[in-house]
Amino acid sequence: GAVVSQHPSRVICKSGTSVKIECRSLDFQATTMFWYRQFPKQSLMLMATSNEGSKATYEQGVEKDKFLINHASLTLSTLTVTSAHPEDSSFYICSALKGGANVLTFGAGSRLTVL
Amino acid sequence: SQELEQSPQSLIVQEGKNLTINCTSSKTLYGLYWYKQKYGEGLIFLMMLQKGGEEKSHEKITAKLDEKKQQSSLHITASQPSHAGIYLCGAPSGYALNFGKGTSLLVTP
Numbered sequence: 509g510a511v512v513s514q515h516p517s518r519v520i521c522k523s524g525t526s527v528k529i530e531c532r533s534l535d536f537q538a539t540t541m542f543w544y545r546q547f548p549k550q551s552l553m554l555m556a557t558s559n560e561g562s563k564a565t566y567e568q569g570v571e572k573d574k575f576l577i578n579h580a581s582l583t584l585s586t587l588t589v590t591s592a593h594p595e596d597s598s599f600y601i602c603s604a605l606k607g608g609a610n611v612l613t614f615g616a617g618s619r620l621t622v623l
Numbered sequence: 624s625q626e627l628e629q630s631p632q633s634l635i636v637q638e639g640k641n642l643t644i645n646c647t648s649s650k651t652l653y654g655l656y657w658y659k660q661k662y663g664e665g666l667i668f669l670m671m672l673q674k675g676g677e678e679k680s681h682e683k684i685t686a687k688l689d690e691k692k693q694q695s696s697l698h699i700t701a702s703q704p705s706h707a708g709i710y711l712c713g714a715p716s717g718y719a720l721n722f723g724k725g726t727s728l729l730v731t732p
Binding site for chain 2: 512514540542549550551552554557599601603605610611612613614615616617619
């Protein structure tokens with residue numbers, strides 16, 4: 509199987525602080541991971557593609573300096589929300605593509621609340 | 624860019640009833656994925672369709688892709704409370720997926 513773990517599942521932070529969310533592929537190596545954002549009662553919006561060993565590719569309208577992505581190993585990608593503000597409160601979900609497979613596996617998501 | 628329109632937006636059915644969710648694409652689909660999401664949780668892969676006219680079933684869920692590859696339907700037979708959740712259709716966009724807005728399903732006793 510293919511399992512993707514996300515941590516933390518919930519995080520509450522004060523406005524102006526930075527928050528890091530981890531996405532790990534537990535039983536496979538993922539050269540590419542994806543970060544999505546989901547607002548209440550809305551669909552998933554692709555934020556960026558995380559590439560192992562290289563810079564992430566951001567979707568139009570997503571601030572790369574706001575949402576820092578690091579994919580330092582084949583099993584770990586991190587999303588850091590810098591200087592978080594209440595409007596950054598959302599549900600962030602990562603996904604990974606197992607080599608040779610054509611199905612994305614998703615993590616359980618991380619709910620960020622910025623006070 | 625490709626847009627996926629899902630209908631209905633939400634659905635309430637009585638346990639035991641059948642239901643159908645539709646996903647219509649603005650462009651030809653080169654693959655169509657169905658996922659289920661429990662509220663506030665991640666996505667669970669249901670099925671993938673690639674060929675026009677293809678149909679797949681798993682337990683009580685059947686998904687079809689039309690011959691023209693622009694519309695897919697997800698049919699649930701004899702719905703159960705465990706079927707409740709948000710159903711999302713997704714189409715390939717590079718290696719990522721572009722999703723529809725989802726259909727929220729509630730199954731009442």
